[in-house]
Amino acid sequence: MPQHAVPETDSAAARSPPVAVFSEGPAACNHGGMGTAATNAPDRAGPAPAGFRVLVCDDQPDVCEALRLLLKSEGWQAVTVETPAALLDRVRGEAFDLVLVDLNYARDTTSGAEGMDLLASLEALGNAAPVMVMTAWSSFDLAVEAMRRGACDFIQKPWDNQRLIAAIRKQADSGRRRKSELEIAAAVQQKLFPADVPRLSTVECTARCVAAREVGGDYYDFLPAGGGREVFLLADVSGKGVPAALLMANLQAAFRSQPAEALCSPAALLAGINRHFFESTAAERFATLFYGLYDDGARRLRYVNCAHNAPFLLRRSGALERLDATALMLGAFTRWSCTVADVALAPGDALVIYSDGVTEATSASGDEFGDARLERVLRSVQAQPAAEVVDAVLEAVAAFSSGPRGDDVTVMALRAL
Numbered sequence: 001m002p003q004h005a006v007p008e009t010d011s012a013a014a015r016s017p018p019v020a021v022f023s024e025g026p027a028a029c030n031h032g033g034m035g036t037a038a039t040n041a042p043d044r045a046g047p048a049p050a051g052f053r054v055l056v057c058d059d060q061p062d063v064c065e066a067l068r069l070l071l072k073s074e075g076w077q078a079v080t081v082e083t084p085a086a087l088l089d090r091v092r093g094e095a096f097d098l099v100l101v102d103l104n105y106a107r108d109t110t111s112g113a114e115g116m117d118l119l120a121s122l123e124a125l126g127n128a129a130p131v132m133v134m135t136a137w138s139s140f141d142l143a144v145e146a147m148r149r150g151a152c153d154f155i156q157k158p159w160d161n162q163r164l165i166a167a168i169r170k171q172a173d174s175g176r177r178r179k180s181e182l183e184i185a186a187a188v189q190q191k192l193f194p195a196d197v198p199r200l201s202t203v204e205c206t207a208r209c210v211a212a213r214e215v216g217g218d219y220y221d222f223l224p225a226g227g228g229r230e231v232f233l234l235a236d237v238s239g240k241g242v243p244a245a246l247l248m249a250n251l252q253a254a255f256r257s258q259p260a261e262a263l264c265s266p267a268a269l270l271a272g273i274n275r276h277f278f279e280s281t282a283a284e285r286f287a288t289l290f291y292g293l294y295d296d297g298a299r300r301l302r303y304v305n306c307a308h309n310a311p312f313l314l315r316r317s318g319a320l321e322r323l324d325a326t327a328l329m330l331g332a333f334t335r336w337s338c339t340v341a342d343v344a345l346a347p348g349d350a351l352v353i354y355s356d357g358v359t360e361a362t363s364a365s366g367d368e369f370g371d372a373r374l375e376r377v378l379r380s381v382q383a384q385p386a387a388e389v390v391d392a393v394l395e396a397v398a399a400f401s402s403g404p405r406g407d408d409v410t411v412m413a414l415r416a417l
Contacts, residue, residue: 052076057087058102084118103135119149130171198222198230200296206387207412218355218408219248226260228296235289236355266304277331286332290353304338316348345416357407361397369400386413
């Protein structure tokens with residue numbers, strides 16, 4: 001395979017990841033313009049920023065080395081791996097600006113099936129980067145399928161150096177614009193969360209959401225229902241990023257537009273929300289949700305758990321109760337019903353509602369945070385104010401799961417006074 005004599009230059013620090021994908025083929029690279037790019041990246045695209053990190057995955061060491069030298073000549077840092085498993089391990093623990101992934105490995109050398117599976121695995125990990133696809137066994141159908149699975153560009157081997165560099169620079173420019181737009185979206189989404197916590201006489205409460213990306217699909221709210229009653233709501237919309245954030249805003253609008261009397265009838269209210277969500281979203285979109293209506297005078301919580309993680313109710317005595325599901329998720333089925341359950345909160349009791357980003361947070365070794373660790377954290381801060389309970393959970397999850405966060409993490413705590 002031809003290699004390039006390219007000057008060695010230093011590279012710099014790290015940031016966040018885009019992705020590219022390669023396939024096994026006869027020749028790897030070419031100066032003479034033989035490569036074909038699905039996206040004609042303009043040569044006038046600005047340079048990628050210093051410290052631009054690229055994760056390269058190809059099972060041919062000479063391809064990895066040629067790409068490493070080419071990228072280093074532009075002042076970019078290339079990290080190379082030779083198997084899909086090694087790539088996924090790197091993505092779990094580090095941040096990259098671009099990921100270049102070979103489509104074919106040991107199982108199949110021409111169809112691209114392994115690379116397509118790898119794209120799906122990257123998406124499942126929450127990788128937010130653009131995806132460029134490189135392959136020598138190119139076809140229109142293969143390019144379309146790669147784009148459908150998340151690739152942002154398709155380049156044929158043998159590649160042309162200038163085209164490849166221009167395509168990467170275009171993705172860097174696009175990434176900067178996208179980051180600016182997402183920062184604006186994140187600021188808007190933060191304003192959708194309640195600015196203040198309710199002031200009640202028998203419970204104190206607080207909540208926080210840490211999005212895996214700039215925006216996310218977790219949603220919590222406090223809604224006054226009149227007569228000393230307050231709704232405590234936490235939902236998790238399926239998916240991640242902008243699509244989930246749009247559905248989160250849709251769900252929030254559906255709840256906040258309800259009059260106080262409607263909030264006091266959870267079964268009827270949620271049946272209407274389910275119908276609205278089902279009719280206005282794609283078939284694969286749904287939301288899990290915990291809806292609690294608290295009566296401040298009676299110290300009772302009526303609740304519906306729509307297939308959401310069962311909240312922890314830690315009694316002052318040390319006994320632990322779980323508020324299990326009483327209904328299906330919202331938006332998945334036209335026919336929907338629920339059971340409204342009821343529980344009392346005595347002084348010293350603590351109720352913690354959370355999204356699956358807490359218990360499903362993974363460590364570098366692949367272990368999940370899990371219910372047992374969450375219970376230990378809650379017992380260690382059981383007597384503390386609600387804000388300290390929330391902080392303790394978020395800090396424990398962050399310490400446990402190093403590297404990029406794979407899912408939104410939201411925690412709400414109620415402490416009975």
